[in-house]
Amino acid sequence: xxxxxxxxxxxxxxxxxLRIGYTWLGDMDDAKDICQTVLIGLLEDGRTFPDVGxxxxxxxxxxxxxxxNWKKSAWFRRRxxxxxxxxxxxxxxxxxxxxxxxxxxxxxxxxxxxxYLRYYEGYQVKEIAELLGQSPALVSTHLARARAKLRQRLExxxxxG
Amino acid sequence: xxxRYREELDRIRLTDESKGTLxxxxxxxRSAPERRSRRTPLRRxxxxxxxxxxxxGLMNYPAIAAGxxxxxxxxxxxxxxxxxxxxxxxxxxxxxxxxxxxxxIDGAYQRDGVLTVPLDVVSRNWISDEEEVQLSYRLTIxxxxxxxxxxxxxxxxxxxxxxxxxxxxxxxxxSFETTSDWLSQTYQPQGYVxxxxxxxxxxxxxxxxxxxTFEVDAYTSDGWWRGTVWKGGVLELDTPRAVETAQASRxxxxxxxxxxxxxxxxxxxxxxxxxxxxxxxxxxxxxxxxPTVWFVDERGNRYPxxxxxxSFSEVFWPEFRLAEQTEGEIVAIEVxxxxxxxxxxxxxxxxxxxxxxxxxxxxxxxxDLT
Numbered sequence: 001x002x003x004x005x006x007x008x009x010x011x012x013x014x015x016x017x018l019r020i021g022y023t024w025l026g027d028m029d030d031a032k033d034i035c036q037t038v039l040i041g042l043l044e045d046g047r048t049f050p051d052v053g054x055x056x057x058x059x060x061x062x063x064x065x066x067x068x069n070w071k072k073s074a075w076f077r078r079r080x081x082x083x084x085x086x087x088x089x090x091x092x093x094x095x096x097x098x099x100x101x102x103x104x105x106x107x108x109x110x111x112x113x114x115x116y117l118r119y120y121e122g123y124q125v126k127e128i129a130e131l132l133g134q135s136p137a138l139v140s141t142h143l144a145r146a147r148a149k150l151r152q153r154l155e156x157x158x159x160x161g
Numbered sequence: 162x163x164x165r166y167r168e169e170l171d172r173i174r175l176t177d178e179s180k181g182t183l184x185x186x187x188x189x190x191r192s193a194p195e196r197r198s199r200r201t202p203l204r205r206x207x208x209x210x211x212x213x214x215x216x217x218g219l220m221n222y223p224a225i226a227a228g229x230x231x232x233x234x235x236x237x238x239x240x241x242x243x244x245x246x247x248x249x250x251x252x253x254x255x256x257x258x259x260x261x262x263x264x265x266i267d268g269a270y271q272r273d274g275v276l277t278v279p280l281d282v283v284s285r286n287w288i289s290d291e292e293e294v295q296l297s298y299r300l301t302i303x304x305x306x307x308x309x310x311x312x313x314x315x316x317x318x319x320x321x322x323x324x325x326x327x328x329x330x331x332x333x334x335x336s337f338e339t340t341s342d343w344l345s346q347t348y349q350p351q352g353y354v355x356x357x358x359x360x361x362x363x364x365x366x367x368x369x370x371x372x373x374t375f376e377v378d379a380y381t382s383d384g385w386w387r388g389t390v391w392k393g394g395v396l397e398l399d400t401p402r403a404v405e406t407a408q409a410s411r412x413x414x415x416x417x418x419x420x421x422x423x424x425x426x427x428x429x430x431x432x433x434x435x436x437x438x439x440x441x442x443x444x445x446x447x448x449x450x451x452p453t454v455w456f457v458d459e460r461g462n463r464y465p466x467x468x469x470x471x472s473f474s475e476v477f478w479p480e481f482r483l484a485e486q487t488e489g490e491i492v493a494i495e496v497x498x499x500x501x502x503x504x505x506x507x508x509x510x511x512x513x514x515x516x517x518x519x520x521x522x523x524x525x526x527x528x529d530l531t
Contacts, residue, residue, distance in 0.1 A: 014183060015171075015175060019170055023170075041522075061523075065452070069450070092172070093169065097172075098172060104166065110338070141338075
């Protein structure tokens with residue numbers, strides 16, 4: 001049973017958590033640690049949700065919170081979630097293969113985060129504000145600035161706004 | 162950009178082999194018979210354990226002893242403090258302006274032979290959008306007799322080496338646009354746009370009570386000295402005055418967390434006590450983290466507020482102060498996340514079982530102040 005649950009969580013959410021970790025922290029090794037940490041939490045929590053949408057929202061929230069703590073506290077940065085020998089490998093686009101993502105990743109974290117939540121997860125500004133503990137006005141400002149910076153950087157390419 | 166961004170980001174994924182490894186590790190961890198810890202051992206544990214021992218040893222903190230009743234009071238800027246503690250605290254905050262930077266010391270205190278000084282730095286300069294700036298600051302403190310105090314740094318620098326010889330502490334200076342903490346709420350309206358906080362500690366000779374003099378030196382992140390930014394500072398300490406509080410507690414498997422709320426509802430400090438069982442087993446709560454709370458006014462507006470400082474529990478318990486103007490009186494405080502960091506002192510320092518970090522999310526703990 002536990003094995004099935006672990007399998008479900010990894011297949012359903014590991015990649016999403018990895019992407020959140022990478023977007024928030026900008027470091028793939030940290031993202032892998034976040035991935036382990038959050039999956040352990042999900043497995044131990046064991047709660048169920050009426051639908052997949054609510055479950056995913058909870059997973060996103062757990063991952064975002066884990067990233068915030070990772071950044072805030074040196075203690076949390078030093079956690080090795082599973083045994084030391086667990087080395088995970090991730091697939092990444094080769095340089096030049098994902099020009100938009102490369103430009104997004106070059107933005108400051110605050111911009112990457114709102115872009116991810118808005119355009120990857122499809123959250124509304126109010127939902128993002130609640131998740132990040134910021135005002136909706138600030139989230140809107142960050143979104144606007146992030147898009148403006150992207151537009152500027154991708155000028156001449158096929159950026160469609 | 163939705164589809165293109167999504168398509169490109171989707172190409173970041175764990176390999177199938179890694180997913181298999183992860184499933185196996187998670188399932189094995191889940192079924193392990195001995196699972197006191199909900200979180201696992203720390204990296205570079207030996208060095209960190211040494212840090213913890215330094216803190217506990219140097220400060221002679223009363224351990225969270227089994228069965229010993231501890232009574233706390235709330236000292237603004239310090240947070241929760243045991244009434245039995247030999248404590249001197251700073252009265253008025255002090256500050257010094259140096260160019261675009263303002264340096265502030267508020268909430269310094271002396272307990273059991275150690276002087277702890279929080280230092281906040283705010284700047285009128287924008288932090289570069291492309292990178293967040295990290296500077297280091299060293300606080301050199303002199304006793305009333307002019308003797309230089311020994312600086313102690315219980316927190317490692319993340320490299321596992323334990324202690325920073327120079328005594329400089331790194332500060333993350335962040336744009337106030339991205340933070341909602343007391344510092345940004347207080348100083349953004351005054352035209353400051355970025356800032357950061359840290360704290361410094363020094364061992365003081367027995368019987369020493371100040372006034373202390375000090376200077377602050379700034380260094381770049383790669384260790385270059387930038388200059389003395391605050392000379393001739395004077396820090397005076399006095400006997401503490403506790404804030405009148407309302408109190409609320411919540412029980413967890415590991416113990417009890419208590420909130421001490423200031424009379425106006427605009428400040429709160431938390432402290433934690435391990436359950437008698439865990440305490441008897443030699444476990445010690447070294448860190449209690451409450452990352453964010455929401456202050457709720459009578460109109461239902463929710464004001465997020467970040468923890469004032471992060472550190473060992475007995476150095477600073479989590480404290481929150483709402484600087485933002487509200488539409489109405491604060492009538493409730495909401496808490497969603499709480500993290501414990503517990504050391505099992507019965508385990509060897511190099512044991513992977515020595516430290517664990519239970520966490521609680523989505524608590525929905527509402528402290529009603531009406």
